Amino acid sequence: MTAPDLIAAYPVDDRDLTALHRRLATSAAAEGLLDVAYRTVDSPVGALLLAATPVGLVRVAFAAEGTDTVLQELADRISPRVLAAPAALDRATTQLDEYFTGHRHHFDLDLDWRLSSGFRNTVLRHLATDVGYGHTASYRALADFAGNPKAVRAVGTACATNPIPVVVPCHRVIRSDGTIGNYLGGPAAKRTLLDLEQNS
Missing domain, CATH: 3.30.160 (Double Stranded RNA Binding Domain)
Incomplete structure (x- = not known):
């Protein structure tokens, strides 16, 4: 058979x-x-x-x-x-x-950071703690937080390769001119997340 x-x-x-x-x-x-x-x-x-x-x-x-x-x-x-x-x-x-649903403004989860390393890891850890719900920061400001003000492009790369988006909120990082910039989930997803936080 x-x-x-x-x-x-x-x-x-x-x-x-x-x-x-x-x-x-x-x-x-x-x-x-x-x-x-x-x-x-x-x-x-x-x-x-x-x-x-x-x-x-x-x-x-x-x-x-x-x-x-x-x-x-x-x-x-x-x-x-x-x-x-x-x-x-x-x-x-x-x-x-x-x-x-707008009822949680901070994640309380254990994170395994092993998929990011070096400066990228430093950037993402600062992002998780220094840019709060409903707020945004420029790539340049995040470079300052991470201790390397000239590393704006590297910050962009860290955000683009963030293995834990939404929970580690790279959607809160925008360009210095106020435009939202790129996002792994696409610009519509980034706008949705930003609007969600602004309206909660």
Whole structure:
């Protein structure tokens, strides 16, 4: 009997697959075999892929980045033991929901910073602490915060390669002339986030 014949003869209910997958994720986590858990969530800026390690949230990715591309990056840079395990990201999902409905102005999540290093890491850490909800800063101001006033282009690169957007709010960094500048999630997503914070 061929595989298609077996599938036709013994159909599997989606609920059974979901339950099996949940058991697999729970077992992998309990045995220390789950290095990267991920899930996708809907948001006002489109679907977001969230990924976490035992250290904390390591990746927030926009749909435009491509799920397969992001998962491959996580497998290459962190560990091939990557598994859809939505429950591992419940806290992050709840806080993002609260943020998108205007009820959360600060994220209280453990972050895994390993996908950024050097000056980029310094910039993103300053961004996470020094540019508050509803405020913006120029790339030049962020370079000042990071201790290198001349590194405006490097700040732009740090924002463009931010592995944890929204939570680490690179959308709050704008050009000195007041225009919003580029954004990995696209200009419409950046405008949506800025408007959300201005109107909450």
